Amino acid sequence: MSTQPVNVATQKLPDMRYERHAGVPRQTDVSKALAHAAHPVLGNSSSEPVNVNEFEELARLALPNMYYDYYAGGAEDEHTLRENMQAFHRITIRPRVLVDVSQVDMSTTILGYPISAPILVAPTAAHKLAIPEGELATARAAAAAKTIMVLSYSSSCSIEEVASSCNAVRFFQLYIFKRRDISALLAQRAERHGYKAIVLTADTPRLGRREADIKNKMIYPPEKNLEGLISINIQCVDQGSKLETFANQMMDASLRWEDIRWLRSITSLPILIKGILTHEDATRAVEAGVDGIIVSNHGARQLDFSPAPVSVLEEVVDAVKGKVPVLLDGGVRRGTDVFKALALGAQAVLIGRPVLFGLAAKGEGGVRTVLEMLKNELETSMALAGCPCIKDITRSHVRTEHDRLPSML
Numbered sequence: 464m465s466t467q468p469v470n471v472a473t474q475k476l477p478d479m480r481y482e483r484h485a486g487v488p489r490q491t492d493v494s495k496a497l498a499h500a501a502h503p504v505l506g507n508s509s510s511e512p513v514n515v516n517e518f519e520e521l522a523r524l525a526l527p528n529m530y531y532d533y534y535a536g537g538a539e540d541e542h543t544l545r546e547n548m549q550a551f552h553r554i555t556i557r558p559r560v561l562v563d564v565s566q567v568d569m570s571t572t573i574l575g576y577p578i579s580a581p582i583l584v585a586p587t588a589a590h591k592l593a594i595p596e597g598e599l600a601t602a603r604a605a606a607a608a609k610t611i612m613v614l615s616y617s618s619s620c621s622i623e624e625v626a627s628s629c630n631a632v633r634f635f636q637l638y639i640f641k642r643r644d645i646s647a648l649l650a651q652r653a654e655r656h657g658y659k660a661i662v663l664t665a666d667t668p669r670l671g672r673r674e675a676d677i678k679n680k681m682i683y684p685p686e687k688n689l690e691g692l693i694s695i696n697i698q699c700v701d702q703g704s705k706l707e708t709f710a711n712q713m714m715d716a717s718l719r720w721e722d723i724r725w726l727r728s729i730t731s732l733p734i735l736i737k738g739i740l741t742h743e744d745a746t747r748a749v750e751a752g753v754d755g756i757i758v759s760n761h762g763a764r765q766l767d768f769s770p771a772p773v774s775v776l777e778e779v780v781d782a783v784k785g786k787v788p789v790l791l792d793g794g795v796r797r798g799t800d801v802f803k804a805l806a807l808g809a810q811a812v813l814i815g816r817p818v819l820f821g822l823a824a825k826g827e828g829g830v831r832t833v834l835e836m837l838k839n840e841l842e843t844s845m846a847l848a849g850c851p852c853i854k855d856i857t858r859s860h861v862r863t864e865h866d867r868l869p870s871m872l
């Protein structure tokens with residue numbers, strides 16, 4: 464890893480973030496680390512993770528530093544990365560009692576497709592950095608949990624391989640490249656292989672500054688889905704993140720709202736737009752005729768100091784006025800987070816890093832456990848808040864900072 468400063472602050476004050484992985488053990492040491500985690504007094508307490516947050520440390524132990532940093536990192540000072548989770552912590556739940564919750568039903572639908580709970584798998588790149596089976600394992604885990612996986616265009620298993628991995632409803636995430644013909648080809652391959660929607664990621668005209676990747680001179684695996692389609696000559700290979708260089712050469716930074724029409728013309732699939740954070744853009748998205756909106760800041764990897772998605776969810780929901788479904792991702796780590804997002808008007812949430820950490824720590828079974836843990840927590844939250852079904856979760860079940868403010872004046 465380079466020790467050159469990558470920002471002004473680190474010139475004066477070395478950022479300990481880059482020190483913490485020094486001498487990190489590899490996969491073989493995970494079991495030893497788990498053994499050490501036994502309770503000092505009770506001794507034999509279980510060292511298996513009991514919540515999805517605990518998978519992160521296991522993943523850190525299992526992964527080479529460069530890959531852990533790529534998965535975990537956010538943009539610049541990582542203010543938004545922390546905020547994505549903290550914004551959930553500022554919302555409280557207003558439970559109702561003496562409601563019959565002997566049966567709790569978390570099932571719902573997205574674009575008409577039934578899922579067991581409103582928790583989807585967000586598109587994340589390069590799952591083979593976690594384990595050799597890559598997205599095939601993730602796809603099987605999502606199918607076992609009866610939910611929808613959104614496959615990243617930048618998957619390390621191809622669109623076709625994932626399509627034939629198992630029978631399940633899947634969506635495909637697309638970027639629009641300068642080479643429109645390549646984006647069109649990807650969308651058409653996805654449609655031909657049974658993916659049910661296109662998720663257009665709109666927040667990446669260029670890549671955000673992920674300083675850990677810059678320090679690590681992040682090496683990015685070859686793009687499986689672009690095999691045979693393009694050969695990119697990455698300039699300045701000795702400097703910074705290769706992913707950033709690659710992405711900035713590929714992305715069409717001139718993309719505009721008018722171009723949604725072009726996307727419509729090359730696919731008959733529904734289009735969800737991912738990366739909306741304001742009511743202005745939510746209104747434009749509806750006007751542009753999209754079929755759904757994902758409130759997202761790309762897991763805080765693009766613009767630092769962009770708002771936490773859950774803090775702007777209601778603004779977007781109000782602008783959309785029920786015309787299309789609104790989903791959310793970013794910082795969802797607990798069933799209570801899912802509950803809060805639903806109460807503020809999201810139809811479902813997506814999870815990114817917990818899936819990657821589950822995959823790196825324990826393969827397909829790890830992803831299955833992550834999804835099951837969140838579902839179990841959501842079920843408990845619904846029971847304890849007095850909501851037997853998803854539609855019973857309403858705005859009056861949460862209290863936000865905005866709600867608190869008037870009472871303080």
Ligand SMILES: Cc1cc2nc3c(=O)[nH]c(=O)nc-3n(C[C@H](O)[C@H](O)[C@H](O)COP(=O)(O)O)c2cc1C
Nearest residue numbers: 534585586587588615664761762793794814815816
């Ligand atoms: C390692 C990593 C790779 C990602 N790759 C993509 C991608 O290829 N396309 C995309 O639209 N979003 C990508 N994202 C963003 C996720 O779809 C999602 O918005 C984010 O991870 C949600 O936040 P969370 O990780 O806190 O759950 C990526 C996120 C991570 C952490």
Ligand SMILES: CCCCC(=O)C(=O)O
Nearest residue numbers: 588617667670710761764
């Ligand atoms: C070209 C970028 C693909 C991966 C990505 O979106 C991310 O790392 O956040």
